Amino acid sequence: MSKAVRVRDVIIGGGAPVVVQGMTKTDTRNVKATLDEIYRYVDVGCEIVRVAVPDHEAAEAVKEIVAHSPIPVVADIHFDYRLALEVIKAGVDKLRLNPGNIGGRDRVEQVVRAAKERMIPIRIGVNSGSIEKNLLHDYGRTAETLVKSAESHIQILNDLDYDNIVVSLKASDVPTMVAAYRLMAKTYDYPLHLGVTEAGTLFQGTIKSAIGIGTLLAEGIGDTIRVSLTAPGEEEIRVAWEILKSLKLRDRGANIVACPTCGRLQFDMWPVTNELERRLATIAEPITVAVMGCAVNGPGEAREADVGLAGGKNMGLIFRHGEIVRRVDQKDMVEELWKEILDAAEEVRAGGQSSQGNHPQVK
Secondary structure: OOOOEEEOOEEEOOOOOOEEEEEOOOOOOOHHHHHHHHHHHHHOOOOEEEEEOOOHHHHHHHHHHHHHOOOOEEEEOOOOHHHHHHHHHOOOOEEEOOHHHOOOHHHHHHHHHHHHHOOOOEEEEEEHHHOOHHHHHHHOOOHHHHHHHHHHHHHHHHHOOOOOEEEEEEEOOHHHHHHHHHHHHHHOOOOEEEOEOOOOOHHHHHHHHHHHHHHHHHOOOOOEEOOOOOOOHHHHHHHHHHHHHHOOOOOOOOEEEEOOOOOOOOOOHHHHHHHHHHHHOOOOOOOEEEEEOOOOOHHHHHHHOOEEEEEEOOEEEEEEOOEEEEEEEHHHHHHHHHHHHHHHHHHHHOOOOEOOEOOOOOO
16 A cells, blocks of 8 residues: 555545546636636546646746635646745645756755645656656666656655655556556555656547556556646546546546447437536536437336436436436437436435445535
């Protein structure tokens, strides 16, 4: 089991549930836009958020961002140790930096001393695209090189009697990323922050992230995850939660059971499922919603769900906990099903049991 690291009121490692992280895509210097984005992330399940701090103005903005953020804030620092000192004074909850690239030992000591005084953890973030030149020359861009890079940074902090550390070893190549984390997990007990860096677009990046992150989580490796997509941050967080839910590591929001459709389909199902998926992103309660297209598996699946729709010719039957509630026409399917979903979510909040089990709402 990995060590436990506290980030404000969130625990990473030590057997705690895997934590979902996000990173803002706004200009950190724009406090309002950044906070608006953070609140949107929270709505879809973000539990820790990271902000880029490229300059002094961004570091100054961190103070107000931290003061108004409902979740812990991580400052992403590169090269300039003074920025790390500024955000520590501003009350940031965690640092993401590599001690080897912020200057000489005296500068690293200043940052570590300030972090220790305020019990602020540091994530050592190794990335395959920015490995030290000497390591690249000697070993190439391999999983072993990523681990060696992390070890060099860990050693700097350990030499300063500091071990409040989280480690990431991200690569855009999935096999390299998986191999690096496996090797790291064999050697150290620091909590591991999983991610496939620069994974790409929503479609390709989701697949890469699900395979890389999911493989490791299925092996019991990893304590916190961030999905990196060329897409809005909310999509990254939604994908992260789907990875965790598919492995039954966390419960949040609706699990949609929907048939792939075939020649037996007798109603226009795709618009129904697409609109429901969009709306269900705002539901935090762990409920199951089934939308089935015909009489082969439809009634059975719909009956197993908290809320279900079994389609017929231009119509459908709505189910609640296995019981038929009413028949609805195609044009009314989404709205009528949505009413039942909201009622089922309220039932879970009130302490009722969903088909996924009676789990507390994850906020």
